Amino acid sequence: MSPILSTFARCAGRPGLARAGLARAATLQQVRHITTPQGESIQAQREAAAKESAPSHASSSTRHDRPQGAHQPRKPVTQCLLARRASQSLPLASRRAFSVTSSRSRNHHFDTLKFVQKLKDEGFTEDQAVALMKVLNDVIEESIQNLTRTMVLREDQEKVTYTQKVDFAKLRSELLNTDATESSLTRATHERLMNELGKINSRLRDEVQRTQASVRLDLNLEKGRIREEANVQELKIKETETRIEQETAVLRERLEAVKFSTLQWLIGVCTGTAALLLGAWRLLM
Secondary structure (H helix, E strand, O other), X not given: OHHHHHHHHHHHOOHHHHHHHHHHHHHHHHHHOEXXXXXXXXXXXXXXXXXXXXXXHHHHHHHHHOOOOOOOOOOOOOOHHHHHHHHHHOOHHHHHHOEEOOOOOOOOOOOHHHHHHHHHHOOOOHHXXXXXXXXXXXXXXXXXXXXXXXXXXXXXXXXXXXHHHHHHHHHXXXXXXXXXXXXXXXXXXXXXXXXXHHHHHHHHHHHHHHHHHHHHHHHHHHHHHHHHHHHHHHHHHHHHHHHHHHHHHHHHHHHHHHHHHHHHHHHHHHHHHHHHHHHHHHHHO
């Protein structure tokens, strides 16, 4: 309320601006409560609604809002002024396109008399102050209705909260049970896998040891067989060497004999050739 009051107070020293603001507020208020037309003139509907609701509403609001002992001049507050100013500010097309709804009961959410008195103290007339009070009241009521549409009752909220707490407790118990079950299953599976891994390790160790023993035995056997074969090969080599030596000695003897016979043959041939040459020389001489 303080920004609106300060705006009204700033407009108090400027009557033209105050009237324009009042006319604009009345126009917005009338536009909020209008519906689609049904063939009648909006000016006539507004005047009829204002004539029906203004006297009773003005007297009831003044009677209930005014404290005892306050002597203020009572003037009938009608909505004709608001309808006239709204019709003057609205264009002709908008006048034909809307119609006013029936008047509704007003619930004041603030001290209307005090608010009107403050506006009058700031320089507004009583009609203007009452019109601004009604516009502000309608705005506040519409804001409260808009807020209440998005709100719930405390009982409903408590029920929802209790239901959520129960669901959360149930979910927590289920999660704990599931966690305990899964943990026990995981431990049992882990132990079983560890036992199987231990068995597999022992089996692999035995297989490795058995394989190493068999490989060592095979290597020893191969070494012995290789040694025997090497010894046999050495014996054969030695026999071959002795045979070669024997054959070499025989060949040497044969060569010596061939050499001796060749020398004998050469000596005889040389001797005969020399004898023939001497005999031929003697004959020629």
